[in-house]
Amino acid sequence: MPDRIADPWGSRTPYGPPAAVERFAAALPGRLRDILPGDLGRRSPWPVRVDTFLAEGVTEDDVDAWVPSASILHSNGDAMDIAVSGGRIVGVRGRAADRVNHGRLGPKDLYGWQANNSPDRLTRPLIRGRGGELAETDWDTAMDLIVTRSKALLDGPGGWGNFAFYTSGQLLLEEYYTLGVIGKAGIGTPHMDGNTRLCTATAAAALKLSFGTDGQPGSYTDVDHCDAIALWGHNAAETQTVLWARMLDRRRGPRPPAMIVVDPRETPVAREADVHLAVRPGTNMALMNALLHVLIGEGRYDERYVRSRTTGFEELRRTVADCTPRWAAEICDVPASRIEQAVEILGSCDRLLSTVLQGFYQSHQATAAACQVNNIHLLRGMIGRPGAGVLQMNGQPTAQNTREAGADGDLPGLRNWDNPEHIRQLAELWNVEPSVIPHWAPPTHAMQIFRYAEQGSVKLLWISATNPAVSLPDLARIRRTLAKEDLFVVVQDIFPTETAQLADVVLPAATWGEKRGTFTNADRTVHLSEKAVDPPGQARSDLDIFLDYARRMDFRDKDGAPLIKWHDPESAFEAWKACSAGRPCDYTGITYGMLRRGGVQWPCTPGSPRGTERLYAGGRFNTDPDYCETYGHDLLTGAGRTEEQYRAGEPRGRAFLHAAPYQPPPETAGGDHPMLLTTGRTVYHFHTRTKTGRAAQLNAAAPDPWVELSPGDASALGVAEGDVVRVESPRGALEARARVCGTRPGVVFVPFHYGYWDRDGSGPGDGTPRAANELTATGWDPVSKQPYYKISAVRVSKAADAGGTLSSAPTTGAASPHDPRVPVTAGGPQAEAREWIEADGHAERADRSGPWEGPGAAGERPWTRSRSETSERSQATRWFEED
Amino acid sequence: MHLAHYLGLLHRSQNELAGAFCEVGRAHADEPDIHHVCERLAAQCTEHVRLLDPFVRRYSEEAVDEPERLHSALFSGTRSGPIGLLRDLHDLYLMAAECDMAWTLIGQAAQGARDTGLLEVVGRCEGETATQMEWLSSRMKQAAPQALVVA
Incomplete structure (x- = not known):
């Protein structure tokens, strides 16, 4: 076994x-x-x-x-x-x-x-009493408190601006859509985002910019057909283990695909790949521009495809004209010959599959770099056919739905906030005046929401199924904001998380297996998740909580009927289908009954009832000005382009080749902080460990955080395997045991999962801090607004001897130890x-x-x-x- | 020939814009996007100044006396808070707009003077100035409802 x-x-x-x-x-x-x-x-x-x-x-x-x-x-x-x-x-x-x-x-x-x-598990609602403690109460009392506060805040012009919703990548489609309608047509606020901002916002931004709308071009079956796989900042072995198993199975079979990976760490993917580009953090754009330089310079692109199916080639050519492999080698600190080897694969394969994740998304030129991956595929005409595909991955299970249903910084149905016709469609669907729907600017992104809360103009922050007190950058600041007297915090969760401990009202939610609904994975496959058991105690599904709030708030449409016209998951799904009709994420051909037979890829219409495996076959893209989801952005500043500018580019269904020069990261190693910190997911944990830390086998495999150091750095610092080290940045510090392993010299890695709930706190209190985000900086990509977790300058020092204890970092993933005495990670019987x-x-x-x-x-x-x-x-x- | 004066005007305006971007970025460092983008745009303006230098020097040799009231100050220090941020970005926008039009006029003059070198610099820089205005406009439009109606 x-x-x-x-x-x-x-x-x-x-x-x-x-x-x-x-x-x-x-x-x-x-x-x-x-x-x-x-x-x-x-x-x-x-x-x-x-x-x-x-x-x-x-x-x-x-x-x-x-x-x-x-x-x-x-x-x-x-x-x-x-x-x-x-x-x-x-x-x-x-x-x-x-x-x-x-x-x-x-x-x-x-x-x-x-x-x-x-x-x-949370089983009863909690409210903060006079003494400042959270105490159990009943649903009526808790909801009345929220509704009374909401109505007072909503009274008067600009009341909408006092509200903000920060949701998740772990709820279900029906729940997101309901929340989206409450926010956009009930309260009328643009202040709604998901923690998907931290994991997948760049995927959405890059897809919109290159192809016109969000929507994954590729399919997992591209792994079957491809002859080369490139993993751009993607440690698939630890983030999507089954996808990685599929890639490994191809690699062990006949005619295996070549493999390239970009990652500063010696991940399992790096150990498997033919070409490993261990770039210095913050230099992805230099590498990408060099790859494009060679592809274009050597004419290794599909001239006809580029001419007829894309626009922007001349500017791209100009931008990368001086970006030789030698130039990039200097910046990225990898051998130029290695870059040339990568181009050899990219330029000679017939069917390239690319996957992209946080190494690109959580860096400072995130959208720009992710667009360059799209560019490689566009140049080579490798999109929309079997084996030739791009997977701009998601980090979280239902992130795709947060994006498409409008519970993050996008409008439902991948509509364009700047297109009055798209707003009119939503207004007609919801039977409200178009002016109710906020569309004067892009929806407010997560970090800006927290800034408004910090400044005091957001007065009610409703957090559902996420844990910003561990997952956002610069935690000391986030804890200060959540604890503010004048901020009313509602937390809807299944456990007493660090964030819940700072809330004014805590609503106990049902989770996976305790409620029914659908969600969509990273290759557009929609699954139905059925209710297997009842939730514990008085916990309710997130959908029921949102529906109850809408009822109590008495949100109405313009004819006086209830704004929310559905009452359970299946009726919510039907409402969503109407919203998705005619858009790229068209669900109109899907029913719950169909999903019981297995997953289906959107778009799925009555005319294509088995779904759509690949988008953009034949090079027809969603860039028509009346259909697209964005009029575009300047990649360096994020400046929004206007409809006139967009139309002047005459996209005519062609894809955009976006170009940008490399820019050094805003924080570089040097002086007091000579090393670079990068953070990330590991194989046994998810998000802030609220679930995985409560599963005995997963917790035992990686019970505590660790600090990965290269052998050279460790020896220079006088640090051995298991020693306690202190990592400090201008924001804060943490302590954890060192794992000496194959990360690149000068780079420190700390997993981002660990917080304080299993120490009964919302933060470190008087104890030793251990969350990676004590160290990270508040800053984000100008286009996707995704925070950059991968580039913080730090200093590392030894805090204590190992004292006979080794680091508990698992040996199976990137933290594979140099010290042979470290026992291999196993789960036992x-x-x-x-x-x-x-x-x-x-x-x-x-x-x-x-x-x-x-x-x-x-x-x-x-x-x-x-x-x-x-x-x-x-x-x-x-x-x-x-x- | 008055081109020297307009080149001087743009040269000075770009310098002042660089300084103002720096100051606004520093003053609003709690808004990380403002801070980082302003820093970047300040560097862009400084580069524009560097590119203009040789033309300013060359044309000043042929210059007549500078006309009166050619230059007017648009920036007199930063403010704080959400409204303060809006006003500071608005100031930057007006300063960038002055540069934007100056690039256009100098571009026209460069054509008249058959100065392809200058025309090339205009071609390279005027787009960046236009993007600076677009960024400022995007950011102000995002901030205005919260700053003016809610806060």
């Missing part, structure tokens, strides 16, 4: 690319493809491997029901069934027939559900999960379709190949050996 703590990715099931006929069929437009026999063009050769984990002592015979859902602890959308026994969740099993994971689950999926059953591999032919279990799988689902087996057709990775097909 595999220990999936020890092996986060599970057994290899190697496979090769589909045959050419399959690829040809996959490239056909949806309607043509739908009439092909035998699912031709929709099959994936990736073998099925069904992963299962059940609570100790529970067998499949004890399971009363398998309830379909998908993963809520990362953005991959791994489909799974929740095992229910005696009214409790007792385990999970991957869904074999789902297009995303073919049955696989990652460690967070396998073990994370146990947090639902934690004894410290309590982490033993099951794997069932279809190609092995020795089924442990005959029937893996649960009772919830709809008709036909059990018969939809992905196309599989036998093991004999696969082979070990051939050295000959590796593009380059390490130099």
Whole structure:
């Protein structure tokens, strides 16, 4: 039985690319493809491997029901069934027939559900009493308090400006849409954002700028077809373990894809890749411009595609004209030859898949750099066909829905706030005056919301399903703001988080498995997550909380009818479908019934009922001025372009090649702070550990934060494995044990998950600080407004000897230790999960379709190949050996 | 030939704009976007000044006396708070607008003088000044409702 703590990715099931006929069929437009026999063009050769984990002592015979859902602890959308026994969740099993994971689950999926059953779930509303303590109360009292305050604040001109909503990447589509309508048409405030601002805002910004609207061009099946994969600042092995397993399975099969990664750390991806570009943090743009310089200079681009399907080539050529690999090598501190090796792959492959994540998104020229990835694909005409795709990834499970449903800084249906016709459509749909909907400027981004709260003009801040007291930069400032007397803070959550402890009202929410609704992963696959069990105590679904607030506030449309005309998840979904109609994220062909049979990729209309695998086939982009989501921005300042300027560019369905020169980061190492701090996710934890820290196996695998140092830096600082080190920036300090490992010299890494809830505090108090965001600076990309967590200048010193204790950093991920004495991370008997591999032919279990799988689902087996057709990775097909 | 005076005017205005961007950025350092973008734009203005230097020197040799009241001060120090920020950005906008029109007029003059070198500098810089105005306008439009109606 595999220990999936020890092996986060599970057994290899190697496979090769589909045959050419399959690829040809996959490239056909949806309607043509739908009439092909035998699912031709929709099959994936990736073998099925069904992963299962059940609570100790529970067998499949004890399971009363398998309830379909998908993963809520990362953005991959791994489909799974929740095992229910005696009214409790007792385990999970991957869904074999789902297009995303073919049955696989990652460690967070396998073990994370146990947090639902934690004894410290919030079960009753809390309000702050006269003595300053949070005390239990009933729903009426708590909601009355919020509504009384809301009505007083809303009274008078500009009342809308006193409200702000800070939501999540972990709620469900129906909940976001309801919240979006409450904010935009009920209160009429632009102050609404999600924590998606921290993880995926740049993905949205880059997609809008290059292609006209948000919407992922690629598909996970591009992993099957591609002959090269480039991971731009993306540690997929730790952030999307199942996607990484798919890539590894291709790498171990016949005709494996070449692999390039950009990451300052020696991540599992870097260890696997053919070319690892360990750039100095804050220099992505220099690297990208050099890659483009060579591609253009050597004519390694699709001249016809560029001429007919894009605009902006001349400016791009001019901008990168002097950006030689030698120039970039100096800035990025990587060998010029390594950059040339990367270009060799990028310039010679036939089907390139790119994935992009936080290494690019959380840096200072975030949108500019993410656009350059799009540019590589546009130059090479590698978009919208099998294997040639871009995945501007999301970090969080439902981030895509926050974006498309209008619960962040975007309008519902990926509409353009600056287009009066789009505002008119929403006003008509909601039956309100267009003037009610705030559209005088872009919606207010998260960091600006907190600034208004700090200054006192925002007086009511409603935080749902997120924990800014750990996740935002410069925590001392965030804690000060949340604790302000004149700020009324509502927190809607499932645990007493650091943020909840600073709230005036705490609303206990239901979570995944306790409510019904849909969500969409990073490749546009929509899943339905069913209610498996009742929430604990008086906890309510987030949808019910928002609906209750709307009712009590008595929001009305212009005819006096209730503004919110839905009452449960399915009616909310129907309302959302109407909002999405005719937009890129068209859901009108999707029903809950359909989703019970498996995930579907939007757009899905009655005319294309099986969804759309890839966007922009044939190079037709969403850039028409009447359709696009933005009129564009200047990449260096974020200055908004006007409709006139946009129209003057005559986009005519062509994509934009955006260019920008490299700019040094706002904070560089030197003087008192000679090293650079970068922060990030690790394989066993998600967000601020509220769930993963409460799952025994995940917590035990990485119970405390750590500080990654390169061997050279460690020895210069007199620091050995396990020593306690102090990391200080101009904002604050933290202490944690050192892990000496393969990060690049001069760079320090600290995982961002750890806060203070498991020390019973909202902050460090008198104790030792340990949250990475004590150190980070308040600053953001000018276009996407995503904070830059990856570039803080710090100094590191030794605080105490190890005293015989090693760092508890896991050995499986980037923190793989140099010191051979460090024991390898393992989960032991309590982490033993099951794997069932279809190609092995020795089924442990005959029937893996649960009772919830709809008709036909059990018969939809992905196309599989036998093991004999696969082979070990051939050295000959590796593009380059390490130099 | 009065081109020297207009070049001097732009030269001085760009210098003053650089200084004003620096001052406003420093004064509103609690607004990190203002702080960082202003720093960047100040550097851009300083670069414009550097590019203008040789032309200012060359044309001043042929210059007649400077006309009266050519230059007027548009900036007299920063303010604080949300309204103060709005006013400071508004000042910067007017200063950038003065430069913007000066670039246009000098561009016209450069054509008249058949000075391709100067025309090239105008071509390179006037777009940046226009973008500075766009950024200031975007940022003010975002801030105005909260500063004027809510706060």
